[in-house]
Amino acid sequence: MTHVDDNAHLALRPFIKAHYHFQFLSTGFELGIFALLGRSPGLTAQEIAQHTGLNHQPTRILLLGCTATGLLRKEGDGYHNTPLSEPLSGAPDQAPASYLPWERQGIYRAIGWFGEALKQDTNVGLLREMPGTAPTLYGRLAENPDLEDLFHTMMSSVSTLVAGDITQKLDLSAYRSLLDVGGGAAINATNLAGRWPDLSVTIGDLPSVAESARKKVAETGLESRVHTVELDAFQDEFPAGHDAVLFAHFLEIWSADRVRALLAKAARALPTGGGVFVVTPFQNDEETGPLRAAYLSAYFHTIASGEGMVYTCSEYEGWFREVGLEPTDRLMLGPDTVVVCGRKL
Ligand SMILES: C[S@@+](CC[C@H](N)C(=O)[O-])C[C@H]1O[C@@H](n2cnc3c(N)ncnc32)[C@H](O)[C@@H]1O
Incomplete structure (x- = not known):
């Protein structure tokens, strides 16, 4: 024995x-x-x-x-x-306290479907555990306003954690108009507009989120330079007139094919020399970690979309090249978030 x-x-x-x-x-x-x-x-x-x-x-x-x-x-x-x-x-809307209500009500039961989600290769956790009919988390949140509030409180606190780093390290001095695709509750848009006085920012997000972003922006007094538009990043072309595009905590939600299509859409919307900035959880190029990349990859597959994961910087840079963008830099924000930077050729 x-x-x-x-x-x-x-x-x-x-x-x-x-x-x-x-x-x-x-x-x-x-x-x-x-x-x-x-x-x-x-x-x-x-x-x-x-x-x-x-x-x-x-x-x-x-x-x-x-x-x-x-x-x-x-x-x-x-x-x-x-x-x-x-x-x-301390304050319930700041990390780490802000994570707990969302983990409990949004994730805990749903992540129990992880194995089944891998086998069926789709987001079984969302479909089984969150009321509603939309196929992705973001559509279902619009059907559950209380959960949508919990989600955006959590997400805003995540973006606030790296706000100091993003405003210090991301040099937007060359740009006048930034499109923030899937901009959420306006944390990045208002921080970046606050840091760069010559910059206007347009937040593009789904209708219910764009509406609450508009209210958040109004509270900051930045509404002359931070605008919100309803945008379905998959159905609509990106609005013209921007010289930079930000995808913050957005691309990793989707499959590699859809990421390529979104980057190609950004490249089409930009003038030569325009900037693309992908803020994303960091996965090392050896594909061994860190832990946050592992947690979030399981979450995107089981709950959020059934198709995304945390990709490596090398993967983003390869996709940049495929759509006519030149990779220019990788900026670490804290220990496990990165900005992959590029420029339209
Ligand atoms: C993880 S949150 C990131 C929010 C914000 N960029 C940040 O970093 O704090 C993803 C955002 O993408 C938005 N979103 C999801 N699907 C979308 C779509 N098809 N078109 C535009 N935005 C979408 C969601 O509503 C949500 O605000």
Whole structure:
């Protein structure tokens, strides 16, 4: 009989039990325990139960889960946040807190269809778990406005994380008019317009998103230079009159064939010398990581579209060349986001 090595069993435990870890984390967050202990460190189980409304034994079970996984620390009878959970006690619309409601309501059940999505080669998770009829996440979000809000809160916080880097490293001084395809909740558009006073930005997105982007832009006072248009990037030609095109967290959603077609569309819309900027999660050219590329690739295939993944910079640069764009640079934004830059020949 083969003897199972205890160390191997323990080493695999974080994978085997990952779903419990997420439940301790997201339930603790949803019940406001990390925010509560941020304000009032050292509360007892009984005091925590009074705030959450849970009965005594459910409270013990949740606190045991959180302390055993290192999310909370117990000192005497009192509970405290740890460096892991402390960042979750702050603003709910900022990362990492902003990730949790979306992961719980948008992803958690749907990603359980990962294997089936690979076998059927389509986004089974979305089709099984999110109400509605649209074939992609973005269409289905328009059918579920509460989820659409959660998604854009999460996405805005992701773009905010790299906002400092993008405004410092991406030199747009040569351009006057940027088309931001799939521009979402206007974070990149308003940051870039704020950084480059001679630049106008047009956000092109699906109708419900373009409408909320318009409201967000109005709150920033940049509406004379940041415009929004309804655009279906697949059905419509790109509006003329821009000398640069930004695809931020957009191309990786789609299949290689559709990425090529979108890049060709950008090239057609641009004058000679025009710029193309692809902001995307980074996958190294050896195709071994980093982890974020692996998570997001599974998410695009299982949920978002059933056809995309995080591509390498080399792949983008090859597609640039195929459609008449010259690759000019790769700019890292933080540890795992990159801008692949090109110019129309
Ligand atoms: C992952 S979000 C990225 C948002 C924004 N660019 C950012 O970086 O924060 C993808 C965006 O693409 C938009 N989108 C999806 N399908 C689209 C289409 N066919 N045409 C235009 N925009 C689309 C979605 O509505 C969403 O705002």
